[in-house]
Amino acid sequence: MRGESPADLLDGSFLEVARAVAAGRTTARALAELALSRVAKAQSAFGAFISTDPAATLREADAVDRRARAGEPLPLAGVPLAVKDNINVAGRPSTAGSAILAGFVSPDNATCVARLVAAGAVVVGKTNCDAFGMGSSNENSAFGPVKNPWNPGRVPGGSSGGSAAAVAARAVPLSIGTDTGGSVRQPAAFCGLVGWKPTYGRVSRYGLIAFASSFDQAGALTRSVDEAARAFSVMAGVDPKDATSLSTPVPEVESDPPPDLRGRKVGLLAEAESPAGAEGGGLHPDVKASFEEAGETLRSAGAVVTAVSVPRVRFAVPVYYLTATAEASSNLARFDGVRYGARKGDSSLAALYRETRSAGFGPEVKRRILLGTFALSAGYHDAYYGRAQRVRALLARDFAEAFREVDVILCPTSPEPAFALGAKTDDPLAMYLADVFTVPASLAGLPAVSVPSGFSRDGLPIGMQFIGPGDTEPLLFAFARVLEGASGALARRAPGAVS
């Protein structure tokens, strides 16, 4: 039987951590002290973190212990939490992985952070990420790349690479990230974790540093589906501070018993066999094998498994990179050296803007701003941005059609397992195509869950993604539990895990 030392608890499910703290069998402070020690090791080994504030963490842990002793129900009592550095935590720096936000200290908590803290979670650090969430490998951070705890020569995925590495390295059992086009799901797949994005609007965007507002969503990374569901329960809910927040009831994802999956229809995405732009014309063979095996596993569990087509998913990458970069070019106009962050140049106001932005933004952020500005500029708007918006709507209709045939769609989260550091940094198009399976759900505002489905022949995690109609998170988590159970992923530990 697993013990109840802080080390044992941090290596297990955080649901047990919360129970132990609530029952007084351990303390949030003891867990926070150990987590801080592991965070330092994960930072040293993998570059997973950008900042910590140990004194604040211990203060907040003590406050949780007081609340627990007073009998307050805390579904995340004492759970150490890592927060992607483009999500605001009151009184702590938020850099979004970019030099242009040097010196910025968040005035308040993002709503999703406030909800997690209210539930008893303790923030132990801010995690490294691609600048402004722009990247699929966590190689676009002003604070250096993040390495994958399963193999330090591989990327952890992006843009929430630090959040993924932090959980895979067992520094923390729970991290949160932002998912604009797959930035939670793809790192989860690369690092052997569960990662979800909600139905658009289900989790507040307030306090997220905006990249592309019609896509940006907060999600969580955990080792198990049950923990993922708990994080969803806590983070989801209406927020008047977010103009796009959903006011409808939050779906119940922790119901006991969970939804009966017998007879439910799973559609294997037909277009997954030949992803757009894939070199060699198809999936990595180990991912393909895992995809087929996942179909068999679901069939064995009583689901009706069939093929389903979402025809315009083939156009998802161009549509995403035209619309998201257009939104980014507008959102990032606010970084001008006047109100916060770094400042450079004082010969004129225009020079201040130019010099601040030119020195503060990294190459990928500049590339996306230029692409988005181009797509929106006179003479090109209708052909690029306008057309992409209309194809986006067509893709959403394709999904609606597909969901008349099946309850959920299954496809790989990524066409390949974690690739080598540096493998795609000189080829932006190749990097963008790494998102081919994650951007479709983002474009249509649909919920999606990535869950470990197995391992490649060289020991790298592989993830599968369930996509459903809006508000079907309970079904997605239930299906994810089936693959989780069959994959054996929960029993495996990343070779780089710290202790």
Place this chain on the structure above:
Amino acid sequence: MTLSSDGTGASFGRQADRYTFSVKIDPALVSKVSALASLDLTDTERRAMAEQLSRVVEFFEALKDIPEELLEDSESSRVLSLRTDEAGGCLDPAVVESNAPEFAHGHFVVPRVVTRDGPS
């Protein structure tokens, strides 16, 4: 191979081989766009961006193969629904000041923009 009439043909993955540029992303166009975006680029950056963005935009040309009749107008294809836009609370001025690069007398300080002769 050609794309099918509804733009779903299996040759999509090879489209980069099939399409010619309808827009030439050259260093001059990159200069124009970077000025709109308030970004200064070195000559080396400008050439690299032109080369990389050309490849990316060429790939995006595939969207033109989707027949017009399948596409709704952009007004009716709006994805998001928004709540009423109402003014909310403001940040404490002291908090705003604490993050400002330069702040004086309740205002952000910027280089002079108006001179005796007009805008600088």
